[in-house]
Each structure stands twice: as C-alpha cells, then as structure tokens.
Amino acid sequence: MARWIAALSALCLLGLSPGGAAVADPTTIRLSGAHAGLRCADCHEPGESASVRDGARECADCHDGYQGIFAQAMTTRSAEKAFVHGAFGGHDTDFFQKNCADCHVSSCADCHGGDIHTLARPTSDTCHRCHQGYFVGADFFGRAPRENHNRYQRGEIVDGQAYLKMRPDVHEEAGLSCGDCHSMQSLVDGRLSAKGCTDCHEPDPAIVEHRIAAHREQLECTACHASWAPQEYGSFFLRLGDNPNREYFNLKQNPAAEYVQSAYLRQQNAPPLGLNRRGKISPIRPQFIAFYSDLRQKDDPTRVENALVAAQWKAFFPHTIRRGTATCEACHDNPRRFLLEDPRDRIYELQRDGLPLPSFWSQEGQTLVNGQFMPKERYERLSTPTSTYTKAYVEKWKNLVESVDTSSKP
Secondary structure (H helix, E strand, C coil): CHHHHHHHHHHHHHCECCCCCECCCHHHCCCCHHHCCCCHHHCCCCCCCCCHHHCCCCHHHCCCCCHHHHHCHHHHCHHHHHHHHHHHCCCCCCHHHHHCCCCCCCCCHHHHCCCHHHCCCCCHHHHHCCCCCCCCCHHHHCEEECCCEHHHCCCEEECCEEEEECCCCHHHHCCCCHHHCCCHHHHHHCCCCCCCHHHCCCCCCCCHHHHCHHHHHHECCHHHHECCCCEEEEEEEEECCCCCCHHHCCECCCCCCCEEEEEEEEECCCCCEEEECCCCEEEEEEEEEEEEEECCCCCCCCCCCCEEEEEEEEECCCCCECCCCCCCHHHHCCHHHHCECCHHHCCCCCHHHCCCCCCCCECCCCEECCEECCCHHHHHHHCCCCHHHHHHHHHHHHHHHHHHHHHHCC
C-alpha cells in the first residue's frame, strides 16, 4: 500500500495520471473575472479533468435559467442545416460540414473566452468573430465584404477577411455594443433581440415621414433608416477538389478546401424591400441565390455547372442605421426596389450568361422565406400619387432646399 501511494505521488509530481495522460497542475491555474474567488473543488469533483467539456460541472448548474442557450439558433443551426440540405444535399451530403460548420456555439467558453479559467463578458469584437462577412454584424462597424477575387483582398483586414469601408451604424458611433440590444436572456429565449427601435425612440412629429400614418403602421423603421446593406447576387460554389486547373481560379481560397466561392455581383446600397412575417415593409436581401458546379474532373462532358440550387431571399434588420431617410421616390417610384423591375430597364442579362433566372430583381423564380414579396397590385397603389403624397413630397423637398440654403450661408 505504501509503495502504491508513493507511486501515485511520483506520477503527480511528473504531471501524469495513472493512465499516463497529462493532468493540469492546480498550482499553476489562476482564475480571473467573475470566477476569481472560486476554488477548484467548486467546479471539479476529485479526479475530474480540468475541462468543462470533459466532465467539470456544467455552467448551468450554477447559472440557473441558461440551460436553453444550447437549444436555440446559434447552437442548433437547424434552419441553416435545413437550407443546405435542401439546396446542396442532392449534390453533396457533406456540404454543411465542409463549408458551414466553423461558426456555432458548442460551449459557454466559445463566447466567454477560449480558456474556461479566464472567462469574461463577450464584447462586440467577440460577436464579430462569427457575425462577419455576409452575416449581419460586420455592417454595424461599417464593414462590407469585398469581392472574392484576389485583387480585392486589400484594405481593412479583420479576423482574416478584407472589407470595404462604409458608414457604421449610428449606434456604434454612439458607443453602444451588441449586448445593449441583444441581451443574454433574449439569446436564451431564442429571440432576435431584447429591444426594438421604439423601446428607445419615439417618432418625431416634426419629421414629415413620421406624420404619415401609413409609414408608422406599415413600415419597419429600417425600411427608411437602413442606409446600406451588403447584398450578394449570384453565389457560385465551385467544387474544385484537386482539379489541376485550380491555380487558374484567381480567387480567395484555402488550397486544402474542396470548395471555392465566388459571386456574380455584390452591392452595398440601400437594400430592396418586401413584407416580413409581421406583414410590414422591411429590407430584404438574397439569403442565397446559389449555383453549384462540380469541376473536379477536367473536361468531363457530364459535369454539373452553374446548377441553380436556391433562389431564396430573407427579410432582415440591417445594422446600418443613420438619422437621415430615403427620399420619397426611393420607394414610391422604384419598382426595381420591390423586385418588379421593368425588363426594358434591365442591365444584367442573366439568361444570356447561361443562368436560369431572368433577373435578380424579378420575383419570377424566387421566394422570400420569412415573408412575401410586395404584390404588384399593392406596389401600383403605393406608387399612385395622392393629395397626401403630393403635399408631403413638396414639404420634404422644401425642407431639403432650406437646409441646403442655411448650410451654405457664411
């Protein structure tokens, strides 16, 4: 028995477990943050590993009420998985794992710090590690994803991605962080946010647009106050594998990855409008107008090329709020903004490029997954001038002219 105890003591001194695996030396672990006053035994039973994932007491055992965090969108990603399965499953059943599995929450430490012993409250930069690129979040900081071609990989680089510099959200300029509108409780509940615009702001009757009842009742605030939004029209997923021609695709890519992504067109202007689930006019953008190409086999006559696998749009909340608003004709005389583009005004001839859609800004062949496109009849009523519209239009432009005259005076 004495020899067994001596052997165990020697293993501990060497930093080894009886099975030969390395164990953490508790004398080198220092807790910081909210847990600084805890003892090892408060989280670890005798003989347990030093990792929460490997058996330490789960966070929710002490933080009661947060058990639901692992049953909501950021962790399950059920909607994204369903989309990928429906779009790409017929071509590649492992598409999600190959291209989409990097960003998801599997542990409290994913947001509260990579080391479980130095947990801290997430900052906006923490959120941006996943909410980057085309995901809502980067736009809050005035960042728009650049084109995929290597020649555009310049300028501001954040978390490995190159961005165009745009105007940030007015709330970011005022010093607000993600957590000011997206509370922990709202995340646990699976809600998009804890606050809406009118929880902090009231419509100003001195502003022409705010006095129009139809605006207050039928529009989301973002329909006018979202100054821009990143939009990707035509997302090409090229399955290259070890294709010997891969070097000729001068696109941003990981040589070890099977897929390379490119886009037909990216824009950073005011987004189109549709109707969200609440029935209100809201910004919308392509979730993905996605095309699949399998180019692994060189000169294979049967290979799939530019197969349209999804043409889906989503109503969303751009984080690009500014105090100014769109002018009246930006909505009331702009069918293209509602995906009702007149073919005579068409610039991009997609079908001549071999793509099956007539236009990105035509509702034909496309769907809005969390709402509906603006019905043509309703748009025609919206664009028919009334006396109320004419009066508001004249007042709007009068105010703009007067503001310019005032600003130009010495």
